[in-house]
Each structure stands twice: as C-alpha cells, then as structure tokens.
Amino acid sequence: AMAAVAVTPLSFITTGTNPDILEAMAVAVAVVGLIVAATGFASYLIDERGRLESFERLQHLALNDALTGLANRVSFNDRLDHEIERAREGGAMTAVIVIDLDRFKEINDLRGHAAGDQALKIIARRLAKLTGDGEFVARLGGDEFAAIKQFKDQNELLGLVSRLEKSLFEPLLLDDFETVTGASIGVAVYPRDGADREKIGRAS
Incomplete structure (x- = not known):
C-alpha cells in the first residue's frame, strides 16, 4: 500500500x-x-x-538548484527584484549577465548525461568563485546561468564579465576527456535597458 x-x-x-x-x-x-x-x-x-x-x-x-547547489531561477528572480529596488533608491545600476553554454548538448550527446552533469558542476563552482560581495550567480536551468551585479562604475561590470568569460573558455576535465564549452554572454543594465525584471531579462 x-x-x-x-x-x-x-x-x-x-x-x-x-x-x-x-x-x-x-x-x-x-x-x-x-x-x-x-x-x-x-x-x-x-x-x-x-x-x-x-x-x-x-x-x-x-x-537552490539540486545539481549544482547554486541559487535557482526563483532565487534569481527574487534577488533581481531586490537589487532593482536598491538601485532605484540608491542611484546605482544593476546588471544582469546571462550565460548560455555553447557546446553542452554535444557533451551530453557524445559522453552521456553523467558527463554533462559533471561539466555543469565544474562550471558552477568556477562561477561561484568569481562572484563576491554585491554579486550573485544562479543556474536558471539546463545550460543557462546568470549573474547579477550592482555597480556605479562601468569598469566594475566589465571586469566581472571578462573574468566570467575567461573561466568559461578554460578546459573542462571530465574523467579522461577534456573539452571546452565556451559560452554566449548577454548583458542588460537597469535602468538603461529596462525598468523591471521582465524587460531587463528580455534585453539580456
């Protein structure tokens, strides 16, 4: 029963x-x-x-995402709403950085889902290490990740994007198999690209 x-x-x-x-x-x-x-x-x-x-x-x-331990989409949306409100009150800017892995499907197809999961965990750890105070990273689902950064100087944002991009093109060692996924990165900024989460998400 x-x-x-x-x-x-x-x-x-x-x-x-x-x-x-x-x-x-x-x-x-x-x-x-x-x-x-x-x-x-x-x-x-x-x-x-x-x-x-x-x-x-x-x-x-x-x-939290069960596989990687990163924040999930629900957490991301809640944090983004909070950061937009903070930026609105404090005169700062909030950036959303959306990351789509380029060759993740190829890893899954050629090496199986276990290798794909291993790749996601490695990438998640790398992204988490690169984000500090005032920054937030999440796995939105599948091979899509995103980061949030509040900033006043555009060089701060460019520095984070550069570090993230560099880490995403570093080789991944999956058991006895080495590969590079690469990624497509989109950036949208509040209030320049939108006044709320939905508009910023579409622009990123």
Missing part, C-alpha cells in the same frame, strides 16, 4: 514571504512527500521540535 505522508503545516511562514518562493516551497514539500512514499516509509511527520530545521531544508530545496 502507498505510504501515508503527514506534514505539519508551516504556519510560521510570514505573510510577507514572496509568493514565488512560497510556490517553490510548496513544490518542494510535494517532492519530499513523493520521495518518502516511494521509499516505503509509513509516515513522514514534521514535529514541533524539528519545524525550523525542516523549514530550512524545504527553503533550500525551493531556492
């Missing part, structure tokens, strides 16, 4: 939480339930003592 799944409602989530994040967390709860049911456990109960810890685990599932 299918296992029963009982989850205590996360009633302590504040009403001000971003609805996109709440939706992602609801999906995470459902996924956890399916996993638990599939493994044959009789029940899965989040009790009072573990509520905060469970909430943090669900939040991590909802806001």
